[in-house]
Each structure stands twice: as C-alpha cells, then as structure tokens.
Amino acid sequence: MDLKQLSASLGLSPTTVSRALNGYPEVSERTRERVIEAAKEVGYEPNVTARRLARGAVDAIGIVHPTGAGHLDDPRFLEVVDGLTERFSKAGIDLLIASARQKEEVATYKRLLQGRRVDGFIVHHTRRVDPRLDYLQECGAPFVAYGRTDTPDSYAWFDFDNALGSSLAVRRLQEFGHRRIAYMHAPLELHFAYQRYQGYLDAMHAAGLPVDPGLVVPAGFGRRGGYEAMKTLLDRAEGPTAVIVDNNLCGVGVLRCALDAGLKIGRQLSLIVYDGVPVDSVVTSVQVTSIEQPTSYAVGVQLAELMIGVLAGQPVQELQTLWSPRIAAGSSDGPISEH
Amino acid sequence: MDLKQLSASLGLSPTTVSRALNGYPEVSERTRERVIEAAKEVGYEPNVTARRLARGAVDAIGIVHPTGAGHLDDPRFLEVVDGLTERFSKAGIDLLIASARQKEEVATYKRLLQGRRVDGFIVHHTRRVDPRLDYLQECGAPFVAYGRTDTPDSYAWFDFDNALGSSLAVRRLQEFGHRRIAYMHAPLELHFAYQRYQGYLDAMHAAGLPVDPGLVVPAGFGRRGGYEAMKTLLDRAEGPTAVIVDNNLCGVGVLRCALDAGLKIGRQLSLIVYDGVPVDSVVTSVQVTSIEQPTSYAVGVQLAELMIGVLAGQPVQELQTLWSPRIAAGSSDGPISEH
DNA sequence: TTGTATGCGTTATCAT
C-alpha cells in the first residue's frame, strides 16, 4: 500500500494525505483524523527511500569502528550504540554501522558520505590529532565527536572531564596521607588517556607531590596488562602506597594481582579505578573506590541528542557537552597503615 | 557531481554512462573505459538513495538486538558484526543496527521492513520457539538465523553443532575415568544452551553414566554466576570430579572459584569450557581445555555470505551451514587423582 | 483547505 493507493481509497490527493500524515498545519482536523485512521487501518508505512530522495536527506547516521584494533571487545561500545539507536529511532533516524581497517578509515567515511548513505557520523575514540575529524570538517559533513581533539572549538563533541577525574582521585589519596601514588594508563595517543594522565600530573604538582617516573606505567586495556603492570610495581624496592588505574578492565587485573600478593586492599594498598570494577567480577570482598561517570547508555543518548542538534543546524558551540565525574567511595582506599 | 553532469561532460547519455559503470554487456569497451576513467577522475559516486528507489531494493540488512537483555555485553556480538560489515561492504550492502526492548522486537522488525529500510535481517540468539522467525517467514522476508529453532527446515541458518561439542567433552572426560561430571549452563530457552545441554545428556547416557540432577546447574552468562554455582557444587557432600561449562565468561568464574578453594585443576578437578577462557584473563597458571569453534568474525562473514545467497534467490535448503567444534586440549583436565 | 505539476538521481523499457 503506497501513498497513491491510500489517497485514492480516501478520495483525496496524495499531497493532502502526505501533509496530513506529516503534521502540516494547513490540513483540516477532520481530514487529518480520517487520514491517520485509514493509514493505521491498512498499515501504511511511507517508503523511506522515496522520502529520502524527495527530501534530499538520508535520515541515517554512520558509526565506523576500526577492525582488529583491540577495543573492539569494549563492552561499552555496544551500550553506547544502544543509547544511540534508542534516541535516533525516536527521530526516525537509522544507525549504520561500518567497520574499516585502521588505514582505510578516512576512505570509509568518504565512501559513506559521497554515496549519500548517511547524513553524518558519530566519531568515537578520538585521538589528540585526528585525521578523521580533519576530513569531516574539511568537507563540511555533520558529525559529533565522542572525545575532544587538541582543537575542540570548531565542532560538536561530547566528553568527560577526564582531567578532573584523576585530580579528584589524587586529591583524595593525598588527604589520606599518600605520597607515592602510582598511575596506570592506556595508550596516551587516545585522548581520554592523555587527559586523565594530565589530570594526574597536574594534581600531583598542585599537591606538591613528586612524580616518580617509575610509578607511571603503561598497562593497556586489559586484565592481563593490569596484572603484569602491578607485579612490576610490587617488585620495586620502593613501591607505591596507592594506585590509580585509568580504565576498569585493567583495574581488575591490578586488584587481582594485589590480592594474590596477599595485600590488604584499603590498608596496605589503596586503589582507585576509573569506572570501578565491573559488576560481573568474581572479586566480591572489596568494594573498589571508583571515578564514576554516567552510564554508556546515557552517553549514547546524549551523543544522539547532539547529532540531532547538528542536523538541525544549531551552532556547534552550543553542542559541546562536558560531563563531570565524581568519586564513589568504596573500601579500597584509606589512610596509610602497615598492618 | 551526479550522473547527468558526468554524462554531459562526456557527451553521452546518462543511460550509457549508467550501463558502463554497472557492467552491462551492451556497452563498447572503448566507451566503458572512457566512462570509468572520467568517473574516477571527478570522484563520482552514485547516489544510493536514487539507485535504491529505481531498483526497488535497499541493499541494506538489519540486525536487531534486544535492549537490556544481559547479553548486550557479549563481546562476541561485536566480532560478528565486524565479519558481517566486512563481507557486506564488498557487496555494497549496508548493515543497519537497531535496538528494541524485548517486548517490542517483532514490532521493530515490522517497522524496518514496512518502511523498506532494509531488505532482510540477521536474527541472532534464536530461541527454540521464536516469534521473530515466525513473523519473518509469514511475510516472506529474507533472513538468516544465527542458531536454529525447533523447526529449521524452511529457512536459512548458520549454527554450530552444539550437541557435538558437549558430547566430545563428555566422551573425553569419561575416557579419563570420570563419572561424576557436572554441567553448568546458560538459560535453556536459548537454543544453543539447550542443544549443548542435550548433547551432554545424550553423551552421558551413551556412556552409561548416571546424570545427577544436582550436578546440572543453571549458572547464567557471567563470571559471578559461575563462581557462585561452583561454590554450591563444592559444598555438596558428593561433588563432581569434572565440570563442563557451556559459556566462557561463566567458565572464568568457575575456574576462579576452584582455584580459591585450593583445588589442583586437572588433577583434583577437571574442567572443560566452551570457547575456553578469554585470553585477557588474569589466570595464567592453567591452560583450560576448551571446546573450540571458529572465531566470531568468521561466523559473521559466513552469515553475510548466506544472506547474500538468500537475496540472490538461492533455495534456503542450500543455505544451511553447520560447523563442528573440536576439543583443544589444555592442562585443566586429566585422569582422576586425589593428590 | 485542497489539488496539480514538478523534481529528487537513478535504473529499466523500448526505440533507433
């Protein structure tokens, strides 16, 4: 059943039916009701392809994720996608998911855009200098970045105040009396990792604490990496009394290692982990103090909201969202104590 | 640059240019070369929306995943998606991802289909009786199921020989001399869980081993569930000498629990886990014997391949793929021994 | 308030 048939069955022109269904004001209420009723009755659904061609907009947003990049298994990604689709579907927007080998990323954006497969993009895992954003800005394509680059003024973005999270953690540990505060991080070319790291450095300096390079350890994104990194720290002559970990899978490994070493968490070693330790962890004895952020689902919804703003032509300066993390206190940190 | 402009610049009609680019045979080789050259030169990309409208096909496949269903955080899902997009993109097919609350799943399929947003679907996590497949068959929509239902003859599907995997595990343990073989499983309304469970039962019977209902434990999809379930088993007067776990996150929990209880894995307790224990686990001392299946990426590629067959009108009976798992021996199982 | 005519960028049909 298409528009022509529907309108014929009602004795109206396709134009009027179209207007009635799309909420145009110049249709009489009586007619609108009749039309909507009939449309529901016969189960009419407009052909989106035709509508798209006529309107020149696709009502689809793309999200490109790098193949074999390691954060593929990031469970959060799917949660974000969930928030995106939820919000987008309300606006009649489709979410297109594409994958690209890391070298071909920009080419993929180009292909999707030039074939008019999408109106714009959600770009995630931004890097400090990011050729994808450069390309999209160059050709004026709508996009929202999940995470800022070094030059965040000229586009729409969502981000957490990553530096703040680390600062809060350092300040808290410092108030407990810690001085030797270790820091474990994901690769620093990822901007969130970089920002969190900067927050750590700044807060350490502000607190007048020395930063021992040996206590700053790249530990990647995984449990295993965290475990190994922690083992290295524990082997040192002068180990840390507290550890901050910039991502939670890594944090699980750190916790595990500390427990295996027989340390009393919260007394002999203080631990603060970004995003906390996942609910589905086998470790239940310790409630890990965490730097807490809104759920990834909420992030997805917000990203979609921003995208809709961009598509509506809102100035990008109004479309920059920064959410602040906060500390959720657990039992994994406290004053220094030797027993 | 659209088709009209391109053709004008070549002094040809849009028709000829279209034919040349789409590989129609009735174009002279000379013309074709000229056209392809020019198209590349100016970076012409056909407008897919217009093409779709003209051809009446969307070249897009949908995948609907249930919101808040617990397997959202299934890392494998993204790997499958990766394989799908990879294969689909070669065929010029888009992958649309939508989410739906569990009650609204069928309605979502309906909406996507009637609005001609997609040509067909990949349906995953099939249940033994699955209203989604019923609906899609009813309205004749193309789809490929990842997992069979109770009536698998009339549609295209991909599946693992789930029963076989459990049988292999039971047989192996039986040959080691085990008799009290426990089985932990995900919810049985998921067909893969049901099939694996049936394989366990059948193999136990075939081996002449008694099935103690107390040794068959629903343990869900997570580490925590596995940990708790294992604790329950260990508390029993007559516990198992071997455990089979039907999913690997759960298996991590089981392993952890057994280690915490001080058991020597492979001697005091044998363990076989579907898909093995994830590489990024902190447990490195034990190499878990696993029921091994091809990667989820490969599954994705195969699913896409099947879908392309369906769209091409191939008979569904030729589009049913069953892959067999095999045992990858590790150090987590062996003959019974008390020390 | 409603209808007519035209356009969106392709592909397909039927000539030539």
Next chain:
DNA sequence: ATGATAACGCATACAA
C-alpha cells in the same frame, strides 16, 4: 551500441 522516455514513491512550490 546508444539514446529518449518513463518509472520508482514521495515532498513541495505553486495554483486554485
């Protein structure tokens, strides 16, 4: 081998 013309199904400028 190439071209003119008509779909594809909807939205919209313009007319009534």
